[in-house]
Amino acid sequence: MLPVRRPPRILPLVVLLLGALLGGCGPRPAGGADTAERDVRRAVADWPRAVPEPLAGIPLTDWAYEVSSVRRDGNGDGNGDGERALATARLRYRLDGYDSAPEESARELELVREGGAWRVSADRPAPGALPQLWDQGPVSVATGTHSLVLGGAGQSAGTLREIAAEADRAVPAASAAWPGPWAGRVVVLVPGSLDAMARLLGRPADTYRGLGAVTTGRVGAGPAPADRVVVNPEGYAGLGAEGRRIILTHEVTHVATRAATSATTPLWLSEGFADWAAYRGASTTPAQAAPALARAVRRGELPGELPRTEDFAFGGDPDAAARAYEGAWLACRLIAAKWGEQALVDLYGRAGREPLETALRETLGVDRAGLTKAWQESLREELR
Known part of the structure; x- marks a missing residue:
């Protein structure tokens, strides 16, 4: 056994935003509130068309927002330009070829009205919600035969390729131990640092200090997004070749047995x-x-x-x-x-x-x- 072990699986929850989202809500043009809100919701629905550019290389599919509330500040010029709005929404998406059901994330989107049209100016995790890897900066991608590795800001292409190769060895090892049905592929997230990992998982950094990796996911049968193996870049870097093999095979086995757990x-x-x-x-x-x-x-x-x-x-x-x-x-x-x-x-x-x-x-x-x-x-x- 490695001298430092990994903690129990973490079961991440999508936290829905509750409460006030924008303090001052000024007067609105008479009879225009419903139309303006529909325009805001339409702008959020259209926003995914602009998303792939900062996330280039990630095989995203079914990217969509479900807006739950809209708050407008009512300020702007006579034509409404300059008016701002805040929308809360649930983002759903899948990693194509890896997720059997959508992953979800509670989001908060800022919008501004320009030239008579609303556009999204910011998209971030809702207060209390866990961030996505791309909320922490540019994401790099390495693809293996059985694995998809997403690296956070600062991760080198060489490191991600090495982890993809190790994950490719771990998948058949897990399948040999667990003959039950499973997808036979794995998503590995490699945040830029231990602190970034802690923010991604919503726990103190000391929880993961010295650990090589953990697995997130929901246990039980039924449709669910694929589990994510999350690598601690500091702990993983301190392991030898055998330690890395053991850590990733252990975590991939958790992915393989999820439906039976x-x-x-x-x-x-x-x-x-x-x-x-x-x-x-x-x-x-x-x-x-x-x-x-x-x-x-x-x-x-x-x-x-x-x-x-x-x-x-x-x-x-x-x-x-x-x-x-x-x-x-x-x-x-x-x-x-x-x-x-x-x-x-x-x-x-x-x-x-x-x-x-x-x-x-x-x-x-x-x-x-x-x-x-x-x-x-x-x-x-x-x-x-």
Whole structure:
């Protein structure tokens, strides 16, 4: 295992803008309010025609805005020129060939009236909404066989090509571990810096410091945008070739298993399976890949139970979080070795649909206590 692990998947929410959007709302021409608002909405609807230029190279499709409210300041000359408006809208778009359903973003658009016509002068995230990568500056693109890599401001073309090549190796590795249906392709975002990554995900930078990458997305079956693997450029740059391979295979496995993952899937199974896929076939020994847990076992501190959800939390003891991830991996490794790889895959699928105890009985023929005992015995044997 790498000494620093990644946090639980983050499930991003589209935040809808509520509240006042423009303070002063002056008088409007009698009888013209409805017509003016229709013109503003039409200008926003036409705005996507101008969007592709700053986003050249990104395979965007179905780009559209749904306006929820319009506020005008009512100021301007006698013909209305110079009047300004603020529109709130929901942007929907897809990355062609990667997203099965539209991605969404809450936006705020400024408009100004010139020559009798409204035009969009600014387009930004709505207050409280997460930014898109292009809100942080120019975006560069690298395309692999199974991957689309979007780089934020400052990322070099060479770096993006290298990440695309690694993602292309990670996709078939994830598919080999997870035979269930999935798209077999991945979108990777590479922000310009750790701080840019934190702003993109709406969390403090310290949450991701030292991590190589995380995955965002919504779990569960049904239409949903493709997950995004978000690379921490600082953490990723500090990894060797093997570490980069493990990190990206782990995160791509989360993408592969998304549709089979639900709120009932134990985090130890989700994270452990992703690590099992990443280490599958590698020559790394348990003691080498699980150093934090190995030290604990040698001190006589054998875990009393499988890792709990709260054990994976970051912000506390990093060694404790590392032990949780390592223990989860070794639990999945044990299941694959003792009951078979297909049993591990079946357990993952069932655990997303039914209680864990039921899934364990149906796939492994043991209960949670039985699995825990077998896991503890394997830890004593492999980490001594």
